Amino acid sequence: xxxxxxxxxxxxxxxxxxxxxxxxxxxxxxxxxxxxxxxxxxxxxxxxxxxxxxxxxxxxxxxxxxxxxxxxxxxxxxxxxxxxxxxxxxxxxxxxxxxxxxxxxxxxxxxxxxxxxxxxxxxxxxxxxxxxxxxxxxxxxxxxxxxxxxxxxxxxxxxxxxxxxxxxxxxxxxxxxxxxxxxxxxxxxxxxxxxxxxxxxxxxxxxxxxxxxxxxxxxxxxxxxxxxxxxxxxxxxxxxxxxxxx
Amino acid sequence: xxxxxxxxxxxxxxxxxxxxxxxxxxxxxxxxxxxxxxxxxxxxxxxxxxxxxxxxxxxxxxxxxxxxxxxxxxxxxxxxxxxxxxxxxxxxxxx
Numbered sequence: 001x002x003x004x005x006x007x008x009x010x011x012x013x014x015x016x017x018x019x020x021x022x023x024x025x026x027x028x029x030x031x032x033x034x035x036x037x038x039x040x041x042x043x044x045x046x047x048x049x050x051x052x053x054x055x056x057x058x059x060x061x062x063x064x065x066x067x068x069x070x071x072x073x074x075x076x077x078x079x080x081x082x083x084x085x086x087x088x089x090x091x092x093x094x095x096x097x098x099x100x101x102x103x104x105x106x107x108x109x110x111x112x113x114x115x116x117x118x119x120x121x122x123x124x125x126x127x128x129x130x131x132x133x134x135x136x137x138x139x140x141x142x143x144x145x146x147x148x149x150x151x152x153x154x155x156x157x158x159x160x161x162x163x164x165x166x167x168x169x170x171x172x173x174x175x176x177x178x179x180x181x182x183x184x185x186x187x188x189x190x191x192x193x194x195x196x197x198x199x200x201x202x203x204x205x206x207x208x209x210x211x212x213x214x215x216x217x218x219x220x221x222x223x224x225x226x227x228x229x230x231x232x233x234x235x236x237x238x239x240x241x242x243x244x245x246x
Numbered sequence: 247x248x249x250x251x252x253x254x255x256x257x258x259x260x261x262x263x264x265x266x267x268x269x270x271x272x273x274x275x276x277x278x279x280x281x282x283x284x285x286x287x288x289x290x291x292x293x294x295x296x297x298x299x300x301x302x303x304x305x306x307x308x309x310x311x312x313x314x315x316x317x318x319x320x321x322x323x324x325x326x327x328x329x330x331x332x333x334x335x336x337x338x339x340x341x
Contacts, residue, residue: 042273043284046287141280145277
């Protein structure tokens, strides 16, 4: 169902910037955790590039909502507005890729639509949509190879896609401040992800994509347990040495 | 971390239109599509290029260091092969 998007106000714009900025920041940090731990050197650079693209987006978005450093380093867990999908741990490489496939497909559809609109996000989206197109392609290439490769790869990729499926419904919850309803992106997302999983020889997971316990959770500040650990690591330096500079 | 049996690829980058592709380095990748993507990430992330080639290293036949003398030494003392004995008329540009 298409919802009539409310006329965006400055406060709504800041809220939406915070939500999208937190998505980018948190996923960027998760990918950053793989530095020094990626399976091969070339893949490490690829993941670092994606993380840096996302960090760049996060800086612009968080600056639209306030002071970027304060927002990133001094908020408590409950004040973060990212979807739960992006805070999920890297797990094995298949989990990292499944998370990226789900999120980048969503983000690409979102930025593509925002770029065509007239909201304060149009400029950022127009630039970022090209970065995200590459992130999506990277995840797709790996999904195809892991899913349609060895028996182990197939099994692990299938397991990862299923494990993260329940976090994908939240992506399409309404978000005030955007000139679109994320729910409108859902059919295209399902088609795109379904097509890639099909070509990878993987079944589209059939479990629920949300549950009563997850409904809008991340956007409302309710996060999964691993997020607290991530945040502690991300924030401890700044909190231990406030105002420190190089 | 480098424990991989992925094949090696040679990367050629064209820095801008009109120039030829130049060898930039090499990398490991499972197949050609990924070699191209890895090359993009490793060699063009600071705006170095507008076009990329990747070639399996195994497809390159190289001259051997042992053959250096028969291959290259004879060219060293033949200055007449260089086009340096011509008078260049004044006013000729772009030569």
